[in-house]
Amino acid sequence: MLLKIEDLHVSIGGKEIVKGLNLQVNAGETHAIMGPNGTGKSTLALAIAGREGYEVTSGKIIYQGKDIIGMAPEERARAGIFLGFQYPVEIPGVSITNFMRTALNEIREYRKLPILSASEFLGRMEEKKKLVEIQNKLTNRSVNEGFSGGEKKRNEIFQMAMLEPTLSVLDETDSGLDIDALKVVANGVNTLKTKENAFVVITHYQRLLEYIVPDIVHVLYDGRIVRSGGKELAIELENKGYDWIKKELSLA
């Protein structure tokens, strides 16, 4: 098992957002987490990535057999966890190339892989850029600085492709994308999918799931996963809306 989350509780500034969440993800699987705004989707993603201020008050996040709570975010990343941010931050003056080279070298060093030579690295950049149809000029620019919403999201997928993570958590990567960009992003994910890695796709809408077909769909509500099922659950949600879940829960 790649990821096992047990009875996870996460608070921000003393306020509990994730309230006893359980989740299991095996290698080779794609999971979708859906749910209305403010139910804890992003909090879960940031807690997995180790964002400071997202306090795990109880429970476990077991990744590759090891509880990662307390691990530094870069350690988690080197171990293969990737977070596609909902709102990627701008870092003026730092080129994407330099940024990626630094990240990749450190990750490879950790994994005891040889450091890529400049030409190998550039070759890899070229290859991955094609995957997400990023234009050359974008990678010469500073990280996310002045990027449009769509460019920022493509850049996230591009970085994922570069770093070859084992577990990718994509936090609303579809928001703010037009249909063409959405296809590009989905295509990137599908191409990168192997038997060894796994994806957790957090989304509002079923739309993305037409392109990234999930094995399991979870509904997150009030800090807990309240229902899990196959991809048909996403369609049901789309048709009936989230109120349907709320109603059912209040009846139960």
Added chain:
Amino acid sequence: MKVYRRLIIMEEEKNQIIDEVTRSEYKYGFVSDIEMETAPKGLSEDTIRYISAKNNEPEYFLKARLKAFRHWQTLEEPDWAHVDYPPIDYQDIIYYAAPKKKPELEGLDEVDPELLETFKKLGISLEEQKRLSGVAVDAVIDSVSVKTTFSETLEKYGIIFCSFSEAVQKHPELVKKYMGSAVPYSDNYFAALNSAVFSDGSFCYIPKGVRCPVELSTYFRINAANTGQFERTLIIADEGSYVSYMEGCTAPMRDENQLHAAIVEIIAFDNAEVKYSTVQNWYPGNKEGKGGIYNFVTKRGMCKGVHSKISWTQVETGSAITWKYPSCILLGDHSVGEFYSVAVTNNHQQADTGSKMIHIGKNTRSTIISKGISAGFSNNSYRGLVKIMKNASNARNFSQCDSLLLGDQCGAHTFPYIEAENQSSIVEHEATTSKISEDQMFYCNQRGIDTESAIGLIVNGYAKEVLSKLPMEFAVEAQKLLSISLEGSVG
């Protein structure tokens, strides 16, 4: 222009740098065991006569030195800078120290092997330089210029690039005419001191219409204990000429403070352009603030001619105390002055640095970009003057001075002086002070970059605007230097 030097450094030093990163120590802190000839400690008219005699100077030169010395004796050490240090005992300094073997050597075989070894450690292998590189190097060790490469190649263009003492002998008319014309001995306390006791330095003359085909470079090194270094550099760019000049500096690790009080003068005539780049890495002292160089330097360029241009770029990471304001006097109409600076202070370092832009001619332009980075217990101040004189119609200045604070024990200060007396001029000054945002750090961490490397990355990004102005072979060194200087700054 070829840049072999950069490649050499990368090959040689890759392992060494990784080593340095983990040990976080000053890389150039070795002492070379070279036989030295030194003046007795202390400063008097006799010291000055000794130096003058050593350099075999004409009488008028000695007179000028003595005049400067007598003036210096009437002055008080300035105290307006935002720096703090115990009083300097000027009688406890050796004012002249030189390698014993005479520098006028024909081939490299004759050079003291220890000296060659020193240069190798500094990353300026003279042999390879000579063979491979497009960089002409003049190295000043302690006070004397020891070896100038590439002179023959330059001669072809009529370019003079030699030690200051050699210029005094061979080109007295140029030296006499221009020495002190940008920085008169009476300019300030340290300029007066230098004018009295300077021992050597670099001299450069680019004739009319010549674009210097190589980067000229001077490497400064303080080696001997208890010595001060007082070199001066004079660059004259005649009409329509161009030169890019680089300066680097290192010193051994010693517990006592050592004084470096240099003068750099640049004269640019009509349509001439001089680009002056500095990577200043004098020994900054240890983590507790013990030792290190007092770097009190006067640098000034005169844009004498119309459409002349002088551009200063500096990366300041070393020295216990830096006191330095590379300036431009924009005399010629349409002349341009530029100042790009990155100053890093860590541990107990103190820097008070910036620029002066004096607009006298019409349609003159100046730009100041200053990026200060403070860490540890250091204090980092920008101090600058922009002055628009009455007749400087349509003068323009833009200044941007940013400070980045790493940690809550350091200080970052901005002291701009803006004075305008012409109604058609426009002066703009902007400044911000901030720290690295937690979001940026987390983003880097999430991509597997540890905090130390992330700071290196972000700081390099922050300084990019300035680093990009450096000649390529310097830029690579400067980037590494920035990261290394900030080692251990974040716990």
Added chain:
Amino acid sequence: MSKIQDSTALKEQLEQMFRENWELISSHDQPFISKAREEAIQSFSNIGFPHRKMEDWRNTDLNKAMSGKFTSLFKPGHGDQTIDQIFKCNIHELETDQISLLNGWYIDTKKPLVKHDNGVISGSMARAMEEYPEIFEKHYGKYADKDKDGFQALNLAFAQDGFFIYVPDNVVVEKPLQMISIINWNEGLFIQTRNLVILGKNSKITMVHCDDSTNEEAMIKNSVTEVFIDESAHLEHYKLQNLNNQSTLMNATWFRQMKNSSLKSNAITLNGGLIRNYTHTVLDGEGASAEVYGVYLMDKSQHINNQVFIDHAKPNCYSNELFKGILDEEASAVFNGHILVRKDAQQTNAFQHNKNILMTDTAKANTKPFLEIYADDVKCSHGATIGQLDPEAMFYLRSRGICVANARLLLLYAFAREVVDKISIEALKMRVYDMIRKRLKGELNICDTCALHCDGPNKEILFEIDMSKI
């Protein structure tokens, strides 16, 4: 009464005058005040008058202003005159309470100090010193640094009268208090006045402080104001300065701000020979805020020097400075802003801007926006510009048929407006707009009476264009 004649000997003469007039000077003193005077004159003897080698004074030349013949009054010189006999001061549609000084002395000798129903005390400092020694012991001389420069020391040594204002805890004073300071003497005067303002917790007051001259005599006024703003109290402090070209005004205001207090200060300088406004505030409690603004319109050989020192001593405070000036003919201006963020003052937000327009090649502007920062979690910025009117905007206005002179006036007015807009009393704002219009058109004079004693705002078509719509 003594004569002061020679500028170079001024210092010694003042020292001598201090000794000769000690009986009069200290006649209302509590013992601790007499002691402070003695220490202050000693300090003045040591440091003397400021000179151009001092950082804060490098562009302000005092020599000319300090030469000439001056007189000092060690007791009131106006007998039983009342304010109405000298002038009337109205701001259209603005109702204020007024207190006044004439030649440095509180004018109303019959009612020198009034305790109002709500507990507010206002009136003469000389009288308050006698009646409320406990307040003086706690606050007097505690916020101004007498060693900062010679003028501060001199003031503490000599000052006998001025304004005293005390607002008790939880009292909100609705009506603005107008403090009028008039100089009208047939010889040059050297005046030392000192004001003390205390705002209790949760209190609020607005003060409009007007400095005017009513004739063309040369004079030097050295004024020091100490203001204590206790927790959650709010002060708005407006200064209107319209003095003759021979006058020298040294104005220092020292604020001490406690937790969650707020200060809004706005100095409008329209005329004066040499004016220096020094504003010093210590943000000495979390959540305090200081907004310090100023606008200056100078011409002839007038000189204005605005100095602002903001001391962020505690975390979570906010400060904002904006000073704008228009300099015509041979006028000169100095702006020195200094923001100090102390080591523990995290989460500080501090901003500083100075903008100048030079109208001639003989006008000068010197600006020094300083930041001195010892805490890392801060947002600080400053900016300064010196320039002229935007040529594109000028062209735009002219292409709509406006003549050069009017286009210039419009743009200058728009330039100054940014500061005036920050005045929160509507009637006062209108009055200041009007004065600035007149000033820009060269129609604002030092009247025979108070410069504010004018009719209501004049409606002129010239300025009715809404700049935001261009």
